[in-house]
Amino acid sequence: MKSPIGKHLAGLAAIATLAAVLAPLPAVAQTKGGTLFxxxxxxxxxxxxxxxxQSPTQYVGGKIYESLLTYSQDLKxxxxxxxxxxVSDDGLTYTFDLQSGVTWHDGKPFTAADVxxxxxxxxxxxxxxxxxxxNKYLESxxxxxxxxxVFKLKEKFAPFLSLFGADNMTVMPKHIYEGTDFKSNPANQHPIGTGPFMFKEWKKGSNITLVRNPNYWKKGLPYLDGIVFQVIPDAASRALAFEKGDVQVLRGGDIDYVDVKRLQALPxxxxxxxxxxxxSPMTSLVMNERKPPFNNIKVRQAVMHALNRKFIVDNIFFGIGKVATGPISSSTMFYDSNVPVYDFNLKKARALIKESGVDLAATxxxxxxxxxxxxxxxxGEYTRQSLEQIGFKVEIESADAGSWASRVANFDFDLTFHFTDQFGDxxxxxxRLFLSSNIVKGSPFVNNEGYSNPKVDELLNKASSANTPAERQKLYSQAQYILVDEVANGYLFEIKNVSFFRKNVKNLITSGIGLNASFDKVYIEK
Incomplete structure (x- = not known):
């Protein structure tokens, strides 16, 4: 059993008191001004x-919105x-003292009522x-x-302090949203947060512009005048824009994986x-298990044997990844490699289809x-070809980010991919991807496949509130075995993306949330 527990878990659930103060700014002079592209x-x-x-929303929105906490590179x-x-001795009460003098971008004061x-x-x-x-743990x-x-829990939730990143416990302005339909509120087109950058404009299909928040609560920050996020649909054009200096930052995945080594060699x-x-993002093949053919476990197992995941990592993603063994990333707490193995084996895949009794030609x-x-x-094309080799008839449907999210959120799909974040625990x-209680419409990142197993529900729920790391490991190990055996999702590979930036861009990645952070201390060296 392989389980990198130690450095992440210690101190989150067992500590009685945790207090911290903001670290002072570096003594060296920073360059103020300039726009980051x-x-x-x-x-x-x-x-x-x-x-x-979704990942693009996290990237841009992380500069606009904040939460109570952020996280170091070792996830503290x-x-x-x-x-x-x-944190109280019994692990059920969490008390937060808030920063004073914080205002929303429209000038209204931020208070505990917003939280x-x-x-x-x-x-x-x-x-x-x-x-x-x-819904499960919060008493009040x-x-x-x-x-x-003050948060009071009904029962212990071991990773509660890991939940307070801006993309999880996002703090929203009560005075804007209270009493409205959250999803149709006009303010959604002009987001208002407390972060170091304020929304200025969005030219659809071209760029999103953020500008410095002049009243940011961290005095003297941010350093940048603003950030412009360019919308460049073509991967080759994105790589060219970086080479020419038109953009200074590329996230992992912004360019075609074939271009990574070439850009690494640039001066x-x-x-x-x-x-x-x-x-620690995980890529999965998501099968809608509500209907044939994917409501049959043997069909899902056949799919796993039909895909050469090492080929996918080595040739489609040019080695930038690692073949997954199950739903938990190998770099995350409570990972266990002792699960069923799906080797690339078309003969075995065809045999499983035959055993299933499913007529793939009819579905x-x-x-x-x-x-x-x-x-x-x-x-997508590789998957189509692979599945057709074992008898599937597959048609590829195109989608943009919005339509993909809408369709998956409403369970309107047969087969798709997603990459989901592990969030430290x-x-x-x-x-969230496997609990039957989370088969709810409205988000593409819940139990969209419709997987349901009462035993897995029990194991996952117990693991979240177990008292010791050893207890949690035992429960998560049992859950992983079942989730892999039943192919609750088709686990493909762990993403190991590479981000690029010009050498004069400083303080870009300083935390465990990387480029999704606020960029309050990022500056451009003149």
Missing amino acids: AVVQPEPPLLVLGLNQ PMPSLAKSWK VFSVDKFLRETHPRVRVVI VTAPNDLKV NVENTNQGAEMF PIKLLSYPYGSAWDRL PAIGVS
């Missing part, structure tokens, strides 16, 4: 983090809108990860005064695969494409 792809459907958690909680916090509204009203309704925790969230918030360019510690399927670039298009990033 980056790429956002695909173009996000909207920027409101409380409503949408750090202050954000909360300046300090403490209570965001958690108890907004996110309880809208957020695919957070609402699972809120109250504001004793304007600068204090005055740096690259890193750091900054994904909180996410043609549609593969909903994943709108994240040419590598994903190639993955399987209770936050993994369980």
Whole structure:
């Protein structure tokens, strides 16, 4: 059993008191001013983090919105809108003291009432990860005064402090959203947060512009005048824009994987695969298990044997990844490699189809494409060809980011891909994909496949509140075995993306949330 537990878990659930203060700014002089040019792809459907958690929304929205905490590269909680916090001895009460003098981008004061509204009203309704925790574990969230918030849990939830990133416990403005239809509120077109950058304009199909928040609560920050996120649909054009200096930052996945080595050789360019510690993204093939043919376990097992996942990593993604063994990333707590193995074996795949009794010719399927670039298009075509070799009839349907999200959220698909973040603990990033209680419409990142197993529900729920790492490991190991054996999702590979930036861009990646961070201390060296 392989389980990298130690450094992440210690201190989150067992500590009695945790208080922190903001670290002082570096003594060296920073360069203030300038505009950072980056790429956002695909173009996000909207920027409101409380409503949408797709990768492009996280990237842009993470500069606009904040939460109570952020996280270091070793995933320890750090202050954000909360300046300090403490946990009761029994692990059921979490008290946060908030920063003073914080205002929303429209000038209204930020208070504890915004936090209570965001958690108890907004996110309880809208957020695919957070609402699972809120509905099961949260007894109450109250504001004793304007600068204090108290969370009381019904039962222990071991990774509770890992839940307070901006893309999870997004703090939304109560005065804008209270009493409205959250999803149709006009403010969704002009997002208002507390972050270091404010929304200026969105030229659809061209760019999204953010400008410095002149009243940001961290005095002297941000350094940048603004950020422009260019919308460049073509991967080759994105690579060219970076080479020419038209953009200074590329996220992992912004360019075709075939171009990675060439860009790594450019002068005055740096690259890193750091900054994904909180996410450890996992790519899966999602099969709609509500109807034939994927409601049959043997068919799903056949699919896994029909796909050469090493070929996918080595040739479609040019080695930038690692073959997955199950739903939990090998870099995440409670990973266990002792699960069923699906080798590439067409003979075994065809035998499983025969055993299933399913007539694949009578159940043609549609593969909903994943709108994240040419590598994903190639993955779709490879999957189509592989499945047709064992008797499937497959048609590929194209989709942009918005239509993909809408269709998957409404279970309107046969087969598709997604990559989902682990968020430092399987209770936050993994369980949401498999709990039968999370088969709910409205988000593409819940149990969209319709998988349901009461035993798995029991194991995942117990693991989230177990008292010791050893207990949690035992429960998660059992759950992983079942999830892999039954192919709850088709686990393909762990993403190991490479981000690029010009050498004069400083402080770009300084935390475990990488490029999704606020960029408050990013500056351009003159």
